[in-house]
Amino acid sequence: MPIPYIKVLIERKCLFCGKKYKGRRDQRFCKRKHQVAFNKIVLIPTGLIDGIDKEGVRYISVNLACMDLIKKGFIIFKALHKNNTADLLAYKQDGKKNFKVYKVEIMTCRYNSKSGQIVHPLIKNKECILIGVTLNDSKVHYLNKYE
Numbered sequence: 001m002p003i004p005y006i007k008v009l010i011e012r013k014c015l016f017c018g019k020k021y022k023g024r025r026d027q028r029f030c031k032r033k034h035q036v037a038f039n040k041i042v043l044i045p046t047g048l049i050d051g052i053d054k055e056g057v058r059y060i061s062v063n064l065a066c067m068d069l070i071k072k073g074f075i076i077f078k079a080l081h082k083n084n085t086a087d088l089l090a091y092k093q094d095g096k097k098n099f100k101v102y103k104v105e106i107m108t109c110r111y112n113s114k115s116g117q118i119v120h121p122l123i124k125n126k127e128c129i130l131i132g133v134t135l136n137d138s139k140v141h142y143l144n145k146y147e
Helices: 032-042 054-071
Strands: 010-013 020-023 075-078 088-093 099-112 117-119 129-134 139-142
Touching (some): 054 075, 054 129
Antiparallel strands (some): 088 099, 129 139
C-alpha cells in the first residue's frame, strides 16, 4: 500500500514583498506575479553587468556572436532595422559556387553554475541559427545545430 502524500504548509516569508504566508517548504513567493517580478529584477541577464542598460548589453552580445561567427569562416551582415526577422545574416561558401545563407538570432542568456545549463528565453524561430551569449563568462553558445 503506497504511503499517502501529506501536503504540509509552513509559515514562510515572501522574498519579493516580505509578507508572511503559509506555503510549501520549497515555495519562496506568496504570489506567482511576485516570482515573475523577482526574476525580472534579479535573474535578468542585464543585471550581470552593473551600469549598462539593455541596449548596451544587446550591443555586446551581438558583437561577441559576430566575432565567433567570423572565426568560424562566416561573412556577416548586420540588421539595419530593429523590425527585421533576424539579427544577422551569415553566409558561408562551401565550394567555388556553392554557398549557404543563414539567419542568425542572438539571445542574451544566463549560465546556471549549479546545474551547468544555459537558461535562455523561449525559442520562437527554429529556422535560424540560435546563438546564446552568456555575459557572466563572455562565451558564445550555439543553441541549435546548423549544417
